[in-house]
Amino acid sequence: MNDKNTVIVIGLGRFGQSVCRRLAALKQEVIGVDNDMHRVEEVADIIDLAAQIDATDEEALIKIGAKEANVAIVAIGENIEASILATSILRGLDVKHIIARAQNSLHARVLAQVGAHRVIFPERDMGMRLADTIVFPWLSEFATLPGSSYLIGSIDVTDEMIGKTLAELNFRNKYNLTILMLERKGTKFIPGPDTVLQQGDILTVIGEREDIDKLQNL
CATH class of the missing domain: 3.40.50.720 (NAD(P)-binding Rossmann-like Domain)
Structure with missing residues (x-):
């Protein structure tokens, strides 16, 4: 702010x-x-x-x-x-x-x-949030967008993503999530379709809880 x-x-x-x-x-x-x-x-x-x-x-x-x-x-x-x-x-x-x-x-x-x-x-x-983080441990890294059911937060790239471009992964359609930013070795930038994901990359994504949970449990 x-x-x-x-x-x-x-x-x-x-x-x-x-x-x-x-x-x-x-x-x-x-x-x-x-x-x-x-x-x-x-x-x-x-x-x-x-x-x-x-x-x-x-x-x-x-x-x-x-x-x-x-x-x-x-x-x-x-x-x-x-x-x-x-x-x-x-x-x-x-x-x-x-x-x-x-x-x-x-x-x-x-x-x-x-x-x-x-x-x-x-x-x-607070009680609901605590219960949710017990069932969904990754939730502590996410925030709910006011007035919506969408969550925004960071995830680590998975093994299946490493070495592939976002276009090759068809990321948006495959995971039903939108990437807002990529962090690589302390540098943050907005990735494009040709960005190749590397080990250690961190993605800031937005999406529904069930879709984030599916990705976290792959």
């Missing part, structure tokens, strides 16, 4: 603090708020602005810069009412992108109805 976003994180529990720390490491401008002063103090030296406020107080949110934020993350955990109210207020302030944490499916529906652009289930998603 090249452009610097202003992100407000509401709720500084373990999840909210983790988001703050990562955003700060990625050089984004971060505003973190919570009604617990101890939590605020834990991130005060890491992010641009940390404030103890009631996230259901519209005026307080305006004062700390919520209207200027590109992204708002409502990371409130147990207090469902507060998360819904904060999300509604942020939508009323015309924040461009609101991501809200849900506890259950009903909570998620309400968050969407009051204005969340995206609803997440951190605990559920």
Whole structure:
């Protein structure tokens, strides 16, 4: 991400603090708020602005810069009412992108109805991800493209690929995957049909999970 976003994180529990720390490491401008002063103090030296406020107080949110934020993350955990109210207020302030944490499916529906652009289930998603990486160990090297079922990540060339061009392999049709980049001895480039694959080459590919799994198990 090249452009610097202003992100407000509401709720500084373990999840909210983790988001703050990562955003700060990625050089984004971060505003973190919570009604617990101890939590605020834990991130005060890491992010641009940390404030103890009631996230259901519209005026307080305006004062700390919520209207200027590109992204708002409502990371409130147990207090469902507060998360819904904060999300509604942020939508009323015309924040461009609101991501809200849900506890259950009903909570998620309400968050969407009051204005969340995206609803997440951190605990559920993390549990599913962990289970998936046990069954599909290679999955830890891949990321899911937002809003799709496609995965993107890196694979090592297999023995059957070595010494052959991509055209000879008919790679796209044979594996149902698209190569985005090739890494060879630390150098990355976009391969062409005549590129001969060598031992040690690493391919960055995009495709469906089942197709990547088939290739990984050849």
